[in-house]
Amino acid sequence: MAKTDDQGRPIEDELPSTLQRSDDKAKDTYAQAHDSAEETHDGDPAAANRVAWAAVKHTHEKVGDHWEPKDEAGPSDEQSAHGNRDTDLGTAGGVDANATKEHLYEVAQRLDVEGRSSMTKDELVEAIEKANDAATAEAREQG
Numbered sequence: 001m002a003k004t005d006d007q008g009r010p011i012e013d014e015l016p017s018t019l020q021r022s023d024d025k026a027k028d029t030y031a032q033a034h035d036s037a038e039e040t041h042d043g044d045p046a047a048a049n050r051v052a053w054a055a056v057k058h059t060h061e062k063v064g065d066h067w068e069p070k071d072e073a074g075p076s077d078e079q080s081a082h083g084n085r086d087t088d089l090g091t092a093g094g095v096d097a098n099a100t101k102e103h104l105y106e107v108a109q110r111l112d113v114e115g116r117s118s119m120t121k122d123e124l125v126e127a128i129e130k131a132n133d134a135a136t137a138e139a140r141e142q143g
Contacts, residue, residue: 001045002038003031003052017143018136019056021066030056054079062094062132063107065139070096071103093129104128111135
């Protein structure tokens with residue numbers, strides 16, 4: 001199903017809820033990549049979804065219940081680096097696993113992750129992913 005209208009703008013109700021709470025660039029990126037991929041992949045919704053999320057993960061990272069622009073564009077994790085391919089590579093659920101430890105610490109601090117000061121980079125990624133999942137679940141319950 002198309003994620004953009006006949007003017008090429010995102011259809012808000014067709015976007016995942018985390019994107020509905022995000023900036024216009026994240027919405028545009030997902031919707032346009034999704035629709036383009038759907039045409040390229042003969043209407044395969046799973047492939048279109050993978051391509052769209054990979055595109056978002058190049059420009060944004062998940063923080064809490066929404067997506068925020070990254071300081072530098074690039075894939076967030078192994079899976080997003082491969083775009084539309086269905087692989088067994090690891091995904092960090094939108095956490096920018098390629099960011100510096102300092103950046104991850106700052107995100108963990110914003111999300112009030114306990115024990116963050118003694119965590120390794122991998123532990124920060126995992127803790128942020130869990131905090132993001134909890135924030136998203138809470139937002140959906142309220143929503």
